[in-house]
Amino acid sequence: MGGSTLLKETGPREVFCGLTSIVWLHRRMPDAFFLVVGSRTCAHLIQSAAGVMIFAEPRFGTAILEERDLAGLADAHEELDRVVKNLLKRRPEIRTLFLVGSCPSEVIKIDLSRAAERLNAQFQGQVRVLNYSGSGIETTFTQGEDGALKALVPLLPASKSEQLLLVGTLANPVEDRLKTIFNRLGLQNVESFPPRESTQLPSIGPGTKVLLAQPYLTDTARELKNRGAEILTAPFPLGIEGSKLWIEAAANAFNIDKTLVNATLEPLIIRARKALKPYVEKLSGKKLFLLPESQLEIPLARFLNNECGMELIEVGIPYLNREMMKPELELLPQNTRIVEGQHVEKQLDRVRANHPDLVVCGMGLANPLEAEGISTKWSIEMVFSPIHGIDQASDLAELFARPLHRQNLLSNKTLETV
Amino acid sequence: MELTLWTYEGPPHIGAMRIASSMKGLHYVLHAPQGDTYADLLFTMIERRGTRPPVTYTTFQARDLGGDTAELVKGHITEAVERFRPEALLVGESCTAELIQDQPGSLAKGMGLKIPIISLELPAYSKKENWGAAETFYQLIRGLLKEKAEDSSENTKLSWQEEGRRPRVNLLGPSLLGFRCRDDVLEIQKILGELGIDINVIAPLGASPNDLMRLPKADANVCLYPEIAESTCLWLERSFKTPFTKIVPIGVKATQDFLEELHRILGMEISSSIKKGDQSKLPWYSKSVDSNYLTGKRVFIFGDGTHVIAAARIAKEELGFEVVGMGTYSREMARKVRAEAKDLGLEALITNDYLEVEESIKECAPELVLGTQMERHSAKRLGIPCAVISTPMHVQDVPARYSPQMGWEGANVIFDDWVHPLMMGLEEHLIGMFRHDFEFTDGHQSHLGHLGGHKSTPEESFKETTQISNNQSPSENSINWTTEGESELAKIPFFVRGKVRRNTEKYARQSGCREINGETLLDAKAHFGA
Ligand code: SF4
Ligand code: SF4
Numbered sequence: 028m029g030g031s032t033l034l035k036e037t038g039p040r041e042v043f044c045g046l047t048s049i050v051w052l053h054r055r056m057p058d059a060f061f062l063v064v065g066s067r068t069c070a071h072l073i074q075s076a077a078g079v080m081i082f083a084e085p086r087f088g089t090a091i092l093e094e095r096d097l098a099g100l101a102d103a104h105e106e107l108d109r110v111v112k113n114l115l116k117r118r119p120e121i122r123t124l125f126l127v128g129s130c131p132s133e134v135i136k137i138d139l140s141r142a143a144e145r146l147n148a149q150f151q152g153q154v155r156v157l158n159y160s161g162s163g164i165e166t167t168f169t170q171g172e173d174g175a176l177k178a179l180v181p182l183l184p185a186s187k188s189e190q191l192l193l194v195g196t197l198a199n200p201v202e203d204r205l206k207t208i209f210n211r212l213g214l215q216n217v218e219s220f221p222p223r224e225s226t227q228l229p230s231i232g233p234g235t236k237v238l239l240a241q242p243y244l245t246d247t248a249r250e251l252k253n254r255g256a257e258i259l260t261a262p263f264p265l266g267i268e269g270s271k272l273w274i275e276a277a278a279n280a281f282n283i284d285k286t287l288v289n290a291t292l293e294p295l296i297i298r299a300r301k302a303l304k305p306y307v308e309k310l311s312g313k314k315l316f317l318l319p320e321s322q323l324e325i326p327l328a329r330f331l332n333n334e335c336g337m338e339l340i341e342v343g344i345p346y347l348n349r350e351m352m353k354p355e356l357e358l359l360p361q362n363t364r365i366v367e368g369q370h371v372e373k374q375l376d377r378v379r380a381n382h383p384d385l386v387v388c389g390m391g392l393a394n395p396l397e398a399e400g401i402s403t404k405w406s407i408e409m410v411f412s413p414i415h416g417i418d419q420a421s422d423l424a425e426l427f428a429r430p431l432h433r434q435n436l437l438s439n440k441t442l443e444t445v
Numbered sequence: 446m447e448l449t450l451w452t453y454e455g456p457p458h459i460g461a462m463r464i465a466s467s468m469k470g471l472h473y474v475l476h477a478p479q480g481d482t483y484a485d486l487l488f489t490m491i492e493r494r495g496t497r498p499p500v501t502y503t504t505f506q507a508r509d510l511g512g513d514t515a516e517l518v519k520g521h522i523t524e525a526v527e528r529f530r531p532e533a534l535l536v537g538e539s540c541t542a543e544l545i546q547d548q549p550g551s552l553a554k555g556m557g558l559k560i561p562i563i564s565l566e567l568p569a570y571s572k573k574e575n576w577g578a579a580e581t582f583y584q585l586i587r588g589l590l591k592e593k594a595e596d597s598s599e600n601t602k603l604s605w606q607e608e609g610r611r612p613r614v615n616l617l618g619p620s621l622l623g624f625r626c627r628d629d630v631l632e633i634q635k636i637l638g639e640l641g642i643d644i645n646v647i648a649p650l651g652a653s654p655n656d657l658m659r660l661p662k663a664d665a666n667v668c669l670y671p672e673i674a675e676s677t678c679l680w681l682e683r684s685f686k687t688p689f690t691k692i693v694p695i696g697v698k699a700t701q702d703f704l705e706e707l708h709r710i711l712g713m714e715i716s717s718s719i720k721k722g723d724q725s726k727l728p729w730y731s732k733s734v735d736s737n738y739l740t741g742k743r744v745f746i747f748g749d750g751t752h753v754i755a756a757a758r759i760a761k762e763e764l765g766f767e768v769v770g771m772g773t774y775s776r777e778m779a780r781k782v783r784a785e786a787k788d789l790g791l792e793a794l795i796t797n798d799y800l801e802v803e804e805s806i807k808e809c810a811p812e813l814v815l816g817t818q819m820e821r822h823s824a825k826r827l828g829i830p831c832a833v834i835s836t837p838m839h840v841q842d843v844p845a846r847y848s849p850q851m852g853w854e855g856a857n858v859i860f861d862d863w864v865h866p867l868m869m870g871l872e873e874h875l876i877g878m879f880r881h882d883f884e885f886t887d888g889h890q891s892h893l894g895h896l897g898g899h900k901s902t903p904e905e906s907f908k909e910t911t912q913i914s915n916n917q918s919p920s921e922n923s924i925n926w927t928t929e930g931e932s933e934l935a936k937i938p939f940f941v942r943g944k945v946r947r948n949t950e951k952y953a954r955q956s957g958c959r960e961i962n963g964e965t966l967l968d969a970k971a972h973f974g975a
Binding site for chain 2: 038039040041042043044045046047064066067068069070071072074075076085087088089090091092093094096097101103106107109110113114130131133134135162163164165167372389390391392393394395397398
């Protein structure tokens with residue numbers, strides 16, 4: 028495994044829980060609704076994480092547990108049925124309803140899969156009810172998406188035909204772009220999961236080869252495999268190199284002629300390198316510290332080191348899936364310090380001791396670090412921005428160059444002295 | 446179970462965090478799962494704070510649940526005390542920890558730590574943020590001062606006259622994530638200083654546990670934000686015989702009344718200049734001819750109790766608005782808000798459901814909404830101008846400039862903040878006069894429109910009104926506008942066009958007419974006197 032130094036840390040964490048995935052999932056599938064069964068804290072979390080920019084008509088809500096529910100004065104299942112009924116009356120356009128488990132609902136053991144079954148029977152034809160957990164005692168940030176997708180897998184229609192399935196939420200334009208490239212390689216049958224409409228599910232079966240577009244889909248990948256699909260091994264499509272290897276993994280699996288692959292990708296790569304160059308100049312030699320949050324940390328570190336010349340001080344990740352990360356770890360430089368888990372105080376001590384030029388972190392930590400004179404980049408931006416693929420490599424680099432550039436503007440230094 | 450899409454208040458432990466983060470030398474160990482750390486961003490992003498809240502989360506996980514979470518709690522407490530060396534420690538739990546009943550407070554007390562431990566019990570399934578803040582503040586002060594309170598020798602008060610010094614008061618209630626608290630405190634401090642009244646302690650904002658020990662030395666307590674400080678003021682009154690003020694100094698009249706109340710409590714002569722009320726520009730601006738167009742503007746008010754009550758009074762008595770609806774999300778303040786509403790001949794809306802508030806706004810058809818971040822969005826959807834007067838707020842409600850709500854300067858700020866969205870009177874007049882000019886278009890930008898370039902300039906909101914109405918009228922009401930009717934409507938200045946359209950449609954419906962032409966429009970205008 029490359030030769031990275033893998034360390035484990037436990038202690039107080041500063042990571043969102045899996046509920047946060049709702050913030051992008053509800054935009055991906057506008058005909059779905061995410062109903063958290065939880066507490067006022069859970070409601071407040073998604074509200075705060077979502078910010079208010081997407082206030083218009085949120086496709087998520089919370090069924091807040093109250094004292095009555097806990098004291099057994101009300102039957103939680105009856106209450107949930109009532110809430111769901113009201114919701115569906117008000118929002119008849121909902122086609123898929125996700126019941127999302129939270130810490131409180133898990134601790135008091137509300138069986139949401141039973142609830143989903145019951146509600147499914149009740150609303151047959153109108154809406155499909157599924158459930159998964161986004162609780163903070165079980166999941167972090169992006170794992171919520173894994174849960175939601177895993178819940179959808181049993182609904183995928185079976186098919187034996189040869190096809191490529193891209194798995195993981197991508198920005199729509201990026202997804203279109205990637206599909207175009209596969210089409211150029213002669214792969215016409217390319218589907219994506221999650222789909223843009225929750226009811227337009229792709230099919231799955233022994234002919235399906237899966238490319239994971241996001242690194243946090245462990246459970247979903249396992250379920251897809253159980254349905255007969257083959258999970259292709261590749262690094263993730265971040266940066267030129269990662270994207271190239273990712274596309275080639277599919278090309279190899281479908282026995283596509285190497286010359287065609289090269290002829291298709293080479294011009295893109297040349298153009299991408301050119302676009303990347305000015306950012307490489309800014310980022311090269313800069314020290315980078317990644318705090319754990321989105322699971323994208325390892326692929327990002329790989330790109331920022333290998334292609335942008337940044338020096339990796341530490342790569343923090345919420346958890347390490349060795350099998351899935353193997354192709355990424357192999358591309359990392361020797362002795363990269365990878366820390367799984369977190370003790371946020373000790374980790375911040377290390378940040379201060381190492382004087383990084385840039386820290387990738389969660390929203391709660393960014394301003395305090397800026398106030399200490401350390402430039403930051405929000406992890407959450409990576410799950411919202413179109414950063415995947417060869418064409419996006421320079422945009423991805425720009426996200427990291429911008430805080431440094433800004434710091435320079437404000438301190439009146441010229442760019443050359445960065 | 447209660448279905449919510451958005452909530453006005455967070456859970457009660459967020460209230461506790463507000464107290465802890467407002468103070469110095471205090472640390473809060475919160476028994477909570479990792480996701481609950483999102484709360485930090487409220488402080489570092491909405492308030493743009495450069496420091497992390499002084500909170501250590503135990504971040505327990507499912508796999509810890511079978512084992513000894515109590516040990517986990519103790520470990521975190523030990524570490525937090527060693528690392529942060531606080532003067533006092535708050536220990537509490539979030540909603541999930543409450544269910545597993547570890548009782549971190551008693552655990553902490555059993556650890557033999559050398560600092561005061563305040564154990565917080567904040568029922569997460571029945572209470573909310575403001576209540577949590579009030580309770581934390583109260584428990585903290587009671588915890589620190591209990592012994593003094595029982596030792597009655599300390600409590601026989603000499604007055605400031607007898608001691609031959611200036612009177613001194615505590616300012617209680619300002620906290621982080623409160624609405625403009627930092628600036629309010631500066632303003633009140635300045636006013637009181639000029640009147641010869643000293644400040645003893647300001648809390649929680651900026652105070653340390655040690656400062657709180659000096660609270661009983663004040664001659665009076667100023668209860669700036671009853672949501673947070675009232676229970677504490679009551680206890681201090683009971684325990685130390687310190688009287689406290691009931692009037693919140695938001696608005697010119699309320700500031701005058703507050704100062705009179707405080708002088709009376711302290712046994713001071715009030716200076717006649719205060720009664721003149723010319724320290725603020727609001728009264729003159731409101732009287733000036735430019736403000737004529739403000740007459741009888743219909744306003745809808747919603748927010749926390751304190752700001753809503755104050756806003757209703759300012760709207761009616763100081764700006765000549767008509768309050769057409771008011772309410773609050775804070776149940777603890779419901780009684781007071783109801784009473785104020787009754788005085789205005791209204792029934793207060795007490796609710797947690799922003800959709801219900803939006804419905805009510807729609808029904809009242811106000812020309813200005815004074816509300817929270819939620820109402821800003823509802824108002825935008827409805828095409829009505831809005832000013833934010835209360836939490837919950839957005840980062841843009843934490844301005845860099847000095848902009849209090851309290852005192853004389855606060856009244857100035859309020860005048861600007863409320864009146865700008867309504868558009869300048871002169872401008873309205875001019876646009877009305879020139880509306881037939883070919884140069885005039887609906888998208889015309891007034892100087893206000895160039896100010897910030899924020900997407901909700903008044904003009905744009907008004908434009909939305911007509912658009913919204915355009916989309917809705919045919920389908921929803923099965924009333925049709927003839928082409929001639931539409932072109933008559935187009936001659937109406939855009940900023941009232943939405944209202945005229947609604948009124949005309951209402952009139953048409955009432956009189957059973959299904960088609961609206963120019964005549965119907967004029968009939969309706971005559972009917973409503975608009
Ligand atoms: S629309 Fe305006 S108020 Fe709403 S979130 Fe965006 S910037 Fe803030
Ligand atoms: S960590 Fe648990 S309790 Fe907290 S917001 Fe997430 S699911 Fe809700």
